[in-house]
Amino acid sequence: AASKSELDTRIRRAKETLGDSVVVLGHFYQRDEVVQYADFVGDSFQLANAAKTRPDARAIVFCGVHFMAETADILAQPSQAVILPNLAAGCSMADMADIDSVEEAWAQLASVYGSEPDAEGRVPIIPVTYMNSSADLKGFCGRNGGIVCTSSNAATVLEWAFERGQRVLFFPDQHLGRNTAKAMGVPVERMPLWNPRKPLGGSTADELTDARVILWNGFCSVHKRFTVAQIERARAAHPDVRVIVHPECPMPVVDAADGAGSTDYIVKAIAAAPAGSTFAIGTEINLVQRLANQYPQHTIFCLDDVICPCSTMYRIHPGYLAWVLESLVDGVVLNQISVPASVAEPARVALERMLAARP
Ligand code: 13P
Ligand code: SF4
Numbered sequence: 278a279a280s281k282s283e284l285d286t287r288i289r290r291a292k293e294t295l296g297d298s299v300v301v302l303g304h305f306y307q308r309d310e311v312v313q314y315a316d317f318v319g320d321s322f323q324l325a326n327a328a329k330t331r332p333d334a335r336a337i338v339f340c341g342v343h344f345m346a347e348t349a350d351i352l353a354q355p356s357q358a359v360i361l362p363n364l365a366a367g368c369s370m371a372d373m374a375d376i377d378s379v380e381e382a383w384a385q386l387a388s389v390y391g392s393e394p395d396a397e398g399r400v401p402i403i404p405v406t407y408m409n410s411s412a413d414l415k416g417f418c419g420r421n422g423g424i425v426c427t428s429s430n431a432a433t434v435l436e437w438a439f440e441r442g443q444r445v446l447f448f449p450d451q452h453l454g455r456n457t458a459k460a461m462g463v464p465v466e467r468m469p470l471w472n473p474r475k476p477l478g479g480s481t482a483d484e485l486t487d488a489r490v491i492l493w494n495g496f497c498s499v500h501k502r503f504t505v506a507q508i509e510r511a512r513a514a515h516p517d518v519r520v521i522v523h524p525e526c527p528m529p530v531v532d533a534a535d536g537a538g539s540t541d542y543i544v545k546a547i548a549a550a551p552a553g554s555t556f557a558i559g560t561e562i563n564l565v566q567r568l569a570n571q572y573p574q575h576t577i578f579c580l581d582d583v584i585c586p587c588s589t590m591y592r593i594h595p596g597y598l599a600w601v602l603e604s605l606v607d608g609v610v611l612n613q614i615s616v617p618a619s620v621a622e623p624a625r626v627a628l629e630r631m632l633a634a635r636p
Contacts (some may be wrong), residue, residue: 281310284595288314291602299605300334301598302327302349304341305540306561306590311340311598320541321345321408322427325628328352328359336360336605339614340593342368346614347412351621351628358610362597366589368409370525373495374449376413378473379404382493383421385477386446389485395443402491403442405434407450409497412616412624414448419623424630428524429539431457435490437634444488446471449495456524456531458490465528470494499587500525503559507580508533511557520580521546522559530559540564547572561587 279287292299292314302324303315312318317327321341328337328349336358339346343366350359383404390401404423406414415425422441426434431453438445447454455468467489471478477485485491503526511518520534521543531537536546540560547556552574558565559580569577579585604611616624 279596279599281595284599287599288595288602291599291606294606295336295602297333298335299338299602300327300331300336301338302340304345304590305544305564305567306587307340307593308563308591309567310595311593312567314595314598315340320427320429320539321348322429322539323541325349325352325408325427326632332357336610338362338598338601338605340598342366342371342587342589343614344368344371344409344411347616348408348415348628350614350616351412351415351624359614360601360605360610360612361614362601362612363592363594364612366592368589370407370449370495370497371409371411374406374410374414374493376411376417379414379417379448379493382446382471382473382478383417386485386491389477389482390444399440400442402444402446403438404446404448405438405454406448406627407431407453410449412620415624415627416620417623419626419628419630423627424634425627426631427539428453429541430631430635431524432461433634434631435461437630444491446491446493448493450497450525451492451494452496452500452527452531453524454490454492455528456526456537459528463489468492497525499561499585500559501527502583502585503527503530503580505529505533507559508557511578511580515555515557515576518555518557519546519550520557520559522580526559534559544568547575547577550575561585561590563587563590 301315303312303318325348329352332354338360346359346361394400404418406418408427469480470492508520521536522534524537555576557580562585565579601611
């Protein structure tokens with residue numbers, strides 16, 4: 278295997294040769310050995326925008342997970358190739374909702390609600406998919422009057438949906454859906470969880486009629502590890518601690534924290550704090566450790582003291598980055614993510630609605 282310094286030389290040399298013809302995007306959860314080569318580092322919303330800002334680049338190398346590369350491909354110019362350095366870098370949450378189960382749920386919900394709008398012209402239900410989903414599901418939303426959201430704009434997107442619909446079907450992440458809707462004043466009792474293996478998702482027709490948000494039964498295995506007990510321990514050890522968590526954490530954890538927001542929200546909260554602040558963070562460890570190194574004037578630690586990396590984000594090893602960049606130097610495009618037009622077109626509609634819904 279190539280040594281660290283050998284890989285470093287190879288990646289730098291390939292990037293130099295390729296110049297502006299390639300742009301490397303990196304999600305905040307990528308390891309430092311990869312982040313150092315990224316031209317843009319950001320949360321998933323920022324990276325979706327970054328994919329659009331470099332129409333001159335021939336290739337976009339996406340250091341992140343599969344759904345992010347799909348989104349970049351949908352938003353990029355047709356002539357641009359989007360490359361995922363390791364095709365095994367997926368997202369277990371995104372895999373928890375598939376198009377067949379969502380279509381089936383939609384048909385069952387239509388049997389309860391019909392399709393007539395109410396007196397204010399709002400349709401019975403609007404589908405909202407979290408960015409962490411396959412392109413198919415974004416396409417489903419585009420075809421059915423729905424929209425995409427990320428963790429940084431979920432409240433704005435839900436407002437958009439409630440202006441047009443009486444209810445929302447939210448997938449795949451139950452926690453982001455519940456936390457966001459709760460903060461907007463939707464009672465938790467009016468958010469049934471949809472179980473795809475049961476008729477009407479396991480609810481009665483009356484419960485579905487009363488529902489404001491129907492939550493898909495998906496979750497992030499990294500963020501579901503955070504607990505209220507960890508927050509209590511952090512507060513006992515550091516009375517002045519500020520606890521900030523990602524909204525993919527379960528509701529009791531978000532409720533017990535001092536703040537919740539996207540990865541960019543977490544980065545900005547720390548950047549804005551006075552020297553000597555203490556933070557306990559509930560999100561992926563690569564980001565938390567980078568922030569701790571970057572801000573030695575603060576005390577920053579992860580709520581979970583057992584290391585909690587996102588194992589699929591971690592699959593982007595610098596060796597894969599070197600491999601795809603050197604292939605580009607040779608004129609060969611490897612690991613291209615290409616969303617077929619029949620999916621990309623409606624998915625783009627749902628993504629453009631999100632980009633336009635920004636407050
Ligand atoms: P952000 O949108 O906050 O970057 O989150 C992406 C993600 O995968 C969180 O698990
Ligand atoms: Fe998916 Fe969770 Fe990893 Fe984010 S942290 S990419 S939601 S598995």
